[in-house]
Amino acid sequence: MNCETLISRRSFLAHSGSLPMLGSLFISRLSAEEKKPSSPFASVEQVLQHAVTEKAFPGCAAAVGTADRVLWSAGFGNLSLQKTSQVTTATLYDLASLTKVVGTTSVAVRLIAQSKLNLDDPLVEWIPEFVEQTPNETAKSRGQITVRHLLTHTSGLPAWKPIYQTANSYRETIDLICKTELERTPGENYRYSDLGMMLMGEVLARAGDARLDVLEQRLIFEPLKMTATRRNPAADQRSSIAPTERIGESEEFYRGVVHDENARGGEGVTGHAGLFSNVTDLSNFCQAWLSAVRGSESIFSTKLAREFASRQKIPGDARRGLGWQMFSAGSSGGSRLSESAFGHTGFTGTSLWIDPEKNLFFILLGNRVHPTRKNSRHIAVRREFADAVVRAVDSL
Numbered sequence: 071m072n073c074e075t076l077i078s079r080r081s082f083l084a085h086s087g088s089l090p091m092l093g094s095l096f097i098s099r100l101s102a103e104e105k106k107p108s109s110p111f112a113s114v115e116q117v118l119q120h121a122v123t124e125k126a127f128p129g130c131a132a133a134v135g136t137a138d139r140v141l142w143s144a145g146f147g148n149l150s151l152q153k154t155s156q157v158t159t160a161t162l163y164d165l166a167s168l169t170k171v172v173g174t175t176s177v178a179v180r181l182i183a184q185s186k187l188n189l190d191d192p193l194v195e196w197i198p199e200f201v202e203q204t205p206n207e208t209a210k211s212r213g214q215i216t217v218r219h220l221l222t223h224t225s226g227l228p229a230w231k232p233i234y235q236t237a238n239s240y241r242e243t244i245d246l247i248c249k250t251e252l253e254r255t256p257g258e259n260y261r262y263s264d265l266g267m268m269l270m271g272e273v274l275a276r277a278g279d280a281r282l283d284v285l286e287q288r289l290i291f292e293p294l295k296m297t298a299t300r301r302n303p304a305a306d307q308r309s310s311i312a313p314t315e316r317i318g319e320s321e322e323f324y325r326g327v328v329h330d331e332n333a334r335g336g337e338g339v340t341g342h343a344g345l346f347s348n349v350t351d352l353s354n355f356c357q358a359w360l361s362a363v364r365g366s367e368s369i370f371s372t373k374l375a376r377e378f379a380s381r382q383k384i385p386g387d388a389r390r391g392l393g394w395q396m397f398s399a400g401s402s403g404g405s406r407l408s409e410s411a412f413g414h415t416g417f418t419g420t421s422l423w424i425d426p427e428k429n430l431f432f433i434l435l436g437n438r439v440h441p442t443r444k445n446s447r448h449i450a451v452r453r454e455f456a457d458a459v460v461r462a463v464d465s466l
Contacts, residue, residue, distance in 0.1 A: 110466055111142045114458045117451065118434075122147035126447035127419050127436035129157035129312065133349040134432045134459050137360040140353050141463070149312045150323070151441060162298060162311040163435040164329050165345045166416030170267050172299070172355055173286045174341040175393025177274050178221065179374050180289040187277040189218040189392070193225075196273045200248045214256045220270040221392040222382050226252040227265045234335030243336035244272050260388035264332065264342040271341020283339045293369045294358055296351035301328075302338045303346055311346060312437040314418055329418055329439060343416075349433050356424055356431035363410075363426045379412045379426075397423070402449075404456030419448045423456065432459045 109115065111134065118130055129147030133140055145157035165172060181187040193215040194201045201209045211226070219225040231250060237243040247265050254261065271282045278285045283301045291299045303311060303326045313323035328334050330343035338344045358368035362375035378392040389396040397403045397411035403423045413423035419438030424431045434455050438448040 109142075111459075111462050114142070114455065114462055115144065115146075117454045117458045118144075118146045121436075121447070121451040121455075124447060126445070126451045127438040128153075128440055129161075130419075130434060130436035131157050131159055131161050131163070131349045132432070132434045132455070133159065133353045134430070134463065135353055135357065136429045136431070137357055137364055137366065141466075143349055143353070149437075155309070157312070159349050160298070160310065161435075162303065162307070162326075162346045162348050163420060163437060164312075164314050164324075164416075164418045165347055165420050165435075166330060166343050166418040167264075168347075168414055168416040168420050168422065169343045169345040170341070171393050171414045171422075172347065172352070173282065173290070173345050174267055174271050174274065175221065175378065176290050176355075176359075176370070177278070177282065177285045178217070178270070178393065179370050179378055181274060181277050181285075183371050183374055187217065187274070189216070189221070191217045191273075193217065193220065193269065193273065196276050197244075197248065197269065199245070200269070203245075203249050204251075208252065211252055211255055216256075217270070217273060218382075218392070219256050220266045220273070221378075222260070222384055222390050223262045223266060223388075224257050224260055224384055225263060225266045225269075226254040226256045226258065227261075227263045227269075228253050229261055230264050230332075232331070233265075234331040237332075237335045239335075240337040240339055243268065243332065243340065258385060260384050260386055260390065267342040268332070268336070268340045271339075274341070281339060282341060283344075286345075290355070290369070291351075294351075294354045296347065296354055299345060299347040299351045301344045301346070302326075312435075313440050314437055315439045315443055316441050323440060347435075349435055352422060352433050352435075353431070356422060356433065360424050360426060360429070360431055363424070364429065379410075379424075397425075400453070402452040402456065404453045404460065406457050406460035415452070417443075421452050428460070428463070430460070430463055432456065 131145045133143035135141050143159045149155045201212050215225045233246050275282050308326040311326045313325040314329040328338045328344045333340050333343040361368045362370040362372050381396045389398050394412040397407045399405045402415050402421045407425050408427035410427045411425040415421040419436035422433040
């Protein structure tokens, strides 16, 4: 029986003055459905469903929550253009530069708390070859670079360089970066640098006496029960991973293999990219940071979490914390977050934001580079999503 038939029957029975008990049950159920309020996150869902329709990405997964609980999470669309599988909250995405905060920055916080590393340690104390392999006239400037410079992207290193064209291993990748010339004097200017964060990953490996991927699991993912988060996923996991870009001119796509070329050349274990995760695991991660910054220590100390998630004194207008990006209106965080909010994005179409003042986090994972990186529709979607989330949460 459809709704129109049921409504007609209700009108007839009410008019006749005879209403069987079974009819009453049907009508009561219909009335409850008619009055049932829509989800407070309906507008958020509409933004993401529209984004899939407009091909900002084949699909996406998102989550919203507080320090205590996840308020909402969902998957939209499909893993790929082939529409073979639908996205769920368990779908794994290539995090790209979210690796810088989910892995590298967070490991740095843990090692500093253990007194194994200091923010003002010179880079050359951990990687002496960074100076040893360069001409004497540049050694002084290179010797001035500190861990803090690497985390604030003020080291003077270039933003990027095609290391992968020469390097065939992680060791060769680090060696080539150590021979790369500086573009600026350390501390002089902000320049977002993949190369700097790649060196940061090597600093952590030496300070923690284990490879970065081992430290991530030991210090971050295992304590936070982030059981799906990893680098270089096994082949049998690839069916649950959203593919990224087309491989050359073939009909194949990178899937479970890191999209970033320099990360691939570095065996998937560099400090700037390489992690795969889902919104379920990342919700645990965001809650740990949110709790710590708000004063309830998690695996992160409140003192260090607040320092890392605070705007640093950097020449120019750069709004950066240590590893983190600080909120500014018009960024991927939209226009409605607090000044204290911090977050990060990833080239593949990923982002997350944490707002201590609002007790809020939100995550958006997508594969906008599938089938090609030329797609930039995700930029507007991130902002619309962020603003819709804040409006929804404010209405609760």
